[in-house]
Amino acid sequence: MSDMLFDVLVIGAGPTGLACAIDAQKEGLRVVLVDKGCLCNSLFHYPAHMTFFTTPELLEIGNMPFSSPNQKPTRSEALEYYRKVAEHYALDVRQYHHVDRVSGTDGDFTVHTTDRFGRGQDFHAKKLIVSTGYYDLPNYLGLPGEDLNKVHHYYDEPHPYYGLNVLVIGGKNSAAIAALDLWRHGAKVTLVHRGEAMHRHVKYWILPDIKNRIANGEITAYFASTVKQIAEDTVTLNTPEGEITLANDFVFALTGYHPDFEFLERMGVTLDPNNSRCPVCNVNTLESNVKGIYMAGVVVAGERTNEIFIENGRFHGALIARDLAGKLLGKS
Ligand SMILES: Cc1cc2nc3c(=O)[nH]c(=O)nc-3n(C[C@H](O)[C@H](O)[C@H](O)COP(=O)(O)OP(=O)(O)OC[C@H]3O[C@@H](n4cnc5c(N)ncnc54)[C@H](O)[C@@H]3O)c2cc1C
Numbered sequence: 001m002s003d004m005l006f007d008v009l010v011i012g013a014g015p016t017g018l019a020c021a022i023d024a025q026k027e028g029l030r031v032v033l034v035d036k037g038c039l040c041n042s043l044f045h046y047p048a049h050m051t052f053f054t055t056p057e058l059l060e061i062g063n064m065p066f067s068s069p070n071q072k073p074t075r076s077e078a079l080e081y082y083r084k085v086a087e088h089y090a091l092d093v094r095q096y097h098h099v100d101r102v103s104g105t106d107g108d109f110t111v112h113t114t115d116r117f118g119r120g121q122d123f124h125a126k127k128l129i130v131s132t133g134y135y136d137l138p139n140y141l142g143l144p145g146e147d148l149n150k151v152h153h154y155y156d157e158p159h160p161y162y163g164l165n166v167l168v169i170g171g172k173n174s175a176a177i178a179a180l181d182l183w184r185h186g187a188k189v190t191l192v193h194r195g196e197a198m199h200r201h202v203k204y205w206i207l208p209d210i211k212n213r214i215a216n217g218e219i220t221a222y223f224a225s226t227v228k229q230i231a232e233d234t235v236t237l238n239t240p241e242g243e244i245t246l247a248n249d250f251v252f253a254l255t256g257y258h259p260d261f262e263f264l265e266r267m268g269v270t271l272d273p274n275n276s277r278c279p280v281c282n283v284n285t286l287e288s289n290v291k292g293i294y295m296a297g298v299v300v301a302g303e304r305t306n307e308i309f310i311e312n313g314r315f316h317g318a319l320i321a322r323d324l325a326g327k328l329l330g331k332s
Pocket residue numbers: 011012013014015016017034035036037038039040041042043046047050051052053054097098099100131132133134135136174260263296297298299308309310311312313
């Protein structure tokens with residue numbers, strides 16, 4: 001048991017969590033962030049050479065300018081930027097502490113964590129902000145063979161797949177970007193997607209590239225098709241032309257991710273079954289149905305993980321901080 005008592009504890013030190021901590025700290029509150037990984041752990045695990053879809057100013061938090069020589073910043077530029085922001089605001093970030101559970105009530109919460117070595121540590125806070133994102137839990141397909149170690153649900157970089165038969169499952173941005181990157185670095189790429197064509201959300205500058213690679217036969221694509229099973233050396237697809245089996249070395253199942261709904265429910269947060277399992281919360285303050293526990297960032301939109309991203313989630317901090325300042329400091 002530790003004697004640390006904070007006004008506000010933020011679970012998840014992604015861009016949203018950092019923005020929330022800065023806004024609460026600006027109100028004069030004593031804030032700590034706790035993350036199971038490193039600072040901006042999700043961004044750190046994005047493809048190594050990725051470029052954001054968003055221009056730098058829309059990724060800014062804490063009124064700190066994000067300057068980049070590129071129209072769209074890279075992952076490493078964004079990581080550099082968020083490190084500098086954390087340093088500038090002297091944010092108290094406890095990295096590599098997984099939040100297992102929360103106990104207590106409004107004004108007196110205990111956050112139970114485990115570090116990398118399995119050691120427990122408790123934090124005490126009057127209010128909690130949950131900004132745990134969605135990137136830790138892939139949407140598994142439940143396929144035979146999905147548990148083989150050649151199947152990945154995250155794409156990192158192309159080099160290990162040079163000259164090999166790689167299947168990419170999915171039809172949105174992540175799948176399109178991975179398929180193109182793998183092909184450009186010498187992999188033999190097949191893409192399979194259950195839809196009739198690439199998804200309409202694929203960015204307008206990526207779509208012609210993937211379409212042309214497919215039209216030229218450089219990437220083989222099977223649309224309106226699904227994966228039946230994955231084996232050590234093959235994959236079997238159900239296509240409109242019937243079942244086919246292809247030689248295969250690696251599979252990237254890039255079919256999306258979802259928030260840790262169980263974690264939210266364990267805190268007593270109600271998920272609305274009629275609204276994509278969005279946590280029930282006050283839209284003006286983002287306080288959930290559990291008094292003193294606030295939702296922030298992509299978790300607010302439940303299963304609709306493409307609705308809130310860095311561009312708009314970064315403003316959640318201001319809403320929450322105003323409410324916290326009223327409740328904890330009597331500010332109006
Ligand atoms: C490849 C890719 C490209 C993208 N490009 C863009 C873009 O160009 N523009 C844009 O606006 N958005 C983009 N997004 C989406 C954007 O990155 C996310 O919406 C954003 O990161 C959400 O921010 P967040 O702070 O809510 O969550 P996250 O950034 O996911 O942060 C959540 C944090 O919570 C931590 N955490 C989770 N569970 C626990 C726990 N139990 N205990 C402790 N810590 C925990 C995680 O380790 C993580 O650090 C992209 C997403 C992907 C996958």
